Amino acid sequence: MSSGEWAIILQMGFIYGIVTIGVFMSFRVLNFADMTCDGTFVLGGCLTAVGIKHGLPVPLVLIFAFLGGGTAGFITACLHSYCKIIDVLAGILAAFMLYSVNLRIMGGVPNVTLDVGNGCGIILAWSGNFVILTIGYLLVSDFGLALRGLGQNRHLIQSYGIHTANTIAVGLALSNGLIALGGAFFSLTQNFCDIGGGVGTLVVGLASLVIGEKLLPFRSPAVAVVACVAGSVVYRLLVGFALHSDVLALRSSDLNLVSGLLIVGIMSIRGRRKRCFL
Amino acid sequence: MLSLKNIGVFLGSQRILDGLDLKVAEGEFAVIIGANGTGKSTLFNVISGTLLPAYGETIIGGIANNFEQVTRVFQDPRVGTVGNFTIFENMALALNRRKGYRFIPFANRKRRELFRERLAILGMNLENRLEDRACSLSGGQRQALSLVMSTLGEYEVLLLDEITAALDPRSSEMVMALANKIVSAERKTCLMATHNMRHALDFGGPLLVLRNGKFEQSFTRGQKQKLSPSELIETFVCS
Numbered sequence: 150m151s152s153g154e155w156a157i158i159l160q161m162g163f164i165y166g167i168v169t170i171g172v173f174m175s176f177r178v179l180n181f182a183d184m185t186c187d188g189t190f191v192l193g194g195c196l197t198a199v200g201i202k203h204g205l206p207v208p209l210v211l212i213f214a215f216l217g218g219g220t221a222g223f224i225t226a227c228l229h230s231y232c233k234i235i236d237v238l239a240g241i242l243a244a245f246m247l248y249s250v251n252l253r254i255m256g257g258v259p260n261v262t263l264d265v266g267n268g269c270g271i272i273l274a275w276s277g278n279f280v281i282l283t284i285g286y287l288l289v290s291d292f293g294l295a296l297r298g299l300g301q302n303r304h305l306i307q308s309y310g311i312h313t314a315n316t317i318a319v320g321l322a323l324s325n326g327l328i329a330l331g332g333a334f335f336s337l338t339q340n341f342c343d344i345g346g347g348v349g350t351l352v353v354g355l356a357s358l359v360i361g362e363k364l365l366p367f368r369s370p371a372v373a374v375v376a377c378v379a380g381s382v383v384y385r386l387l388v389g390f391a392l393h394s395d396v397l398a399l400r401s402s403d404l405n406l407v408s409g410l411l412i413v414g415i416m417s418i419r420g421r422r423k424r425c426f427l
Numbered sequence: 428m429l430s431l432k433n434i435g436v437f438l439g440s441q442r443i444l445d446g447l448d449l450k451v452a453e454g455e456f457a458v459i460i461g462a463n464g465t466g467k468s469t470l471f472n473v474i475s476g477t478l479l480p481a482y483g484e485t486i487i488g489g490i491a492n493n494f495e496q497v498t499r500v501f502q503d504p505r506v507g508t509v510g511n512f513t514i515f516e517n518m519a520l521a522l523n524r525r526k527g528y529r530f531i532p533f534a535n536r537k538r539r540e541l542f543r544e545r546l547a548i549l550g551m552n553l554e555n556r557l558e559d560r561a562c563s564l565s566g567g568q569r570q571a572l573s574l575v576m577s578t579l580g581e582y583e584v585l586l587l588d589e590i591t592a593a594l595d596p597r598s599s600e601m602v603m604a605l606a607n608k609i610v611s612a613e614r615k616t617c618l619m620a621t622h623n624m625r626h627a628l629d630f631g632g633p634l635l636v637l638r639n640g641k642f643e644q645s646f647t648r649g650q651k652q653k654l655s656p657s658e659l660i661e662t663f664v665c666s
Binding site: 286287289290291292293294295297298301302304305307308309310311368 | 475477494495501506509511513525528530532533
């Protein structure tokens with residue numbers, strides 16, 4: 150692989166690392182199988198594309214993307230807590246509805262191109278570090294303990310006087326905000342946003358999560374956040390190697406198959422030891 | 428002090444509690460017995476504020492609906508503790524009960540010392556296993572941990588909901604003795620539900636029999652001492 154390709158792998162690893170931290174927040178911390186992410190990833194992307202097209206500065210656009218994703222997560226949480234829809238279905242419904250919302254935002258066209266040049270690498274690096282530090286700190290705080298406790302033992306948390314519906318809403322808003330932020334960076338670096346770009350976000354996030362847990366099998370939640378990004382970079386490397394291997398003779402259209410098989414492989418060798426975090 | 432006045436709870440058309448009155452003085456340890464389905468758990472849910480009764484008043488420490496001052500040990504130690512949390516994390520979670528969870532790191536030296544001190548009361552060496560996960564403890568140890576967790580913060584009323592029901596006879600005796608030790612040391616108002624007639628007679632002060640949605644029979648401490656477990660069983664079988 151050329152040095153340019155290595156840079157892309159690292160960049161994509163970081164972008165999807167932020168997404169993976171979001172997936173980690175819902176799937177591991179809150180123990181909430183949240184399927185909203187396929188929709189929120191695109192939501193972040195199209196908010197960015199439209200924002201840039203209207204001449205807004207990049208940092209402001211990123212904040213909008215985060216808030217937009219947070220709102221989507223909040224809606225999923227409300228569907229779950231107040232309309233009593235089970236977690237998986239609540240997420241699927243929210244993602245389904247987001248498709249229309251995303252099309253509206255993009256003005257009815259399925260893809261938008263934008264041009265921001267190559268200045269986003271620095272912002273990406275800073276934002277990535279900021280997210281790791283913030284979420285890492287959050288999880289080792291008293292509030293983080295309550296969030297994690299909620300995912301593990303809702304009954305006990307309720308008896309401790311914690312408002313479960315509100316806490317789930319905060320957790321999911323954070324989770325989806327991060328995923329939308331990932332989507333925003335994806336648009337910025339690829340210079341386009343496509344309505345179908347979110348398909349498989351969850352699968353990639355989960356794959357990175359599982360790889361990260363294998364790489365850094367420590368109980369500390371702060372380490373687990375770093376592991377998400379590390380797992381994401383390694384995932385990109387593995388995919389890169391698979392697609393470049395002459396022996397396998399794969400094309401880029403085989404990506405989903407390769408990713409899926411990769412997850413199945415990793416999940417089956419996880420074997421003997423149980424999940425280390427939480 | 429705990430006082431319930433004319434409590435009524437209905438589940439659909441089914442009457443669970445009906446006109447129930449209860450008064451437990453401050454520092455008193457009352458024991459409740461009653462067959463399955465007579466509403467012991469419902470009563471505890473009312474006192475801890477997770478269930479609002481259709482009518483009636485709940486007064487805790489002189490204030491109506493003061494549920495913040497109620498703490499509870501559950502029947503199943505897997506409910507009362509978080510299995511995947513370390514002992515330290517469990518204790519830190521319990522420390523902030525009803526106080527709100529802030530954005531400060533949950534681990535610090537002051538807390539570590541407090542937790543070690545509290546766990547030392549158990550005499551199970553748990554104070555030296557703060558980093559072990561709760562799921563690695565035995566059922567008895569885990570229930571003892573949940574007992575310490577429940578009595579960690581501030582409270583006025585302690586509810587013990589069949590705390591030995593999920594344990595083997597030996598652990599059950601041990602946990603009951605510990606509960607008694609903690610209750611007598613803390614001198615707080617305590618209410619215990621149990622199916623163990625021996626425990627009902629040996630521990631605590633007044634004994635109340637829950638039947639048909641209210642307390643139909645009660646024994647003072649003095650009357651209790653003249654009863655045997657088999658006589659006690661008869662009192663609530665022949666209703």
